[in-house]
Amino acid sequence: MTEQTPHPIRLGGVHHAAYRCKDARETVEWYEKVLGMDYVSAFSEDHVPSTGEYDPYMHVFLDAGNDNILAFFELPKQKDMGRDENTPAWVQHLAFRVHSEDELLAAKAHVESLGIEVLGPTHHGIFKSIYFFDPNGHRVELATDIGTDEQYAELKRVAMPMLEEWSETKTAPQHAAWLHEIARKEHGKR
Template sequence: MTAHPVKHPVSLGGIHHAAYRCKDAKETVEWYGRVLGMDYTTAFAEDHVPSTGAYDPYMHVFLDAGNGNVLAFFELPHQKDMGRDENTPAWVQHLAFKVASEEELLAAKAHVEAQGIEVLGPTHHGIFKSIYFFDPNGHRVELAADIGTDEQYAELKRVAPMMLDEWSQTKKAPRHADWLHQIAREQNGIEAN
């Protein structure tokens, strides 16, 4: 007798929006429109926070990131100046957007650089290539183009549980996907250790 899978009580339909803080809502909307072609779709502004009732005037702006995804920002003029988590390296927290191909990634790099923005990459990650730069709020932005095969993605999914278990026990990089690291090293011109 086989058990029927139990349906999870939460059925997600994707990310409604991801929200970050910005220094200036207008500047942020204009930057994301000019640099990444994102349409400004919606704004909410309140003097009191609906969920807490606290007085804290804000502007909440929403941008279309494509494919039904929405990126939002809060400008909070009565709060302390925004900073960042100094205990987390600047490369860790970032916004990553997908582009359709490696050619589009290179065209995007040329466009972003033409805006006077310093761009790092492309960096080869084995199954995708990325470029990186910062928005006017100090948020790191990544554009990524998938280049892996269906077989590579399937293999990464297969070894993911083993990698997580090993990481949880050792806190050292598991080597279940060494082939991926070798591809990235070769493409990035880094000698194998």
């Protein structure tokens, strides 16, 4: 698409993101208790509407804030849930925004008080985050932005050169090396 031709699709955000769960009730209760999400609706069918195949399911929906919905499917007739063993556990994750570093630290204390192991806060230069796992084995991240407008503008400016260099070399481009230096300095303060 050229800059003069508008793209034919105008997205209005994420309607919902759906993942599999082992137990719908346990998942709903965990997300309510741990992250304060509201359970907003569910669908349950014996046949998949899009394909017509027999595969009973419970599809639950949780409000993640700002019109973002997180959904899960419990599929009792399918093989036990697994994960992509060829992908490290840290790669696939659900990341949610919190509004400040104070909120991030309060969230960490809350999650740990529930007996859940938390990693972090980890300093990423322009945001800080904590990590933990839900009862289904999905990695959850809570993050808060800490960068400046100038830093975000610079990251946007170097995004395409970084992608191009990565595509050619498959090694980490250094266009945003300053970002890692910020994180290293912060790590040294601890």
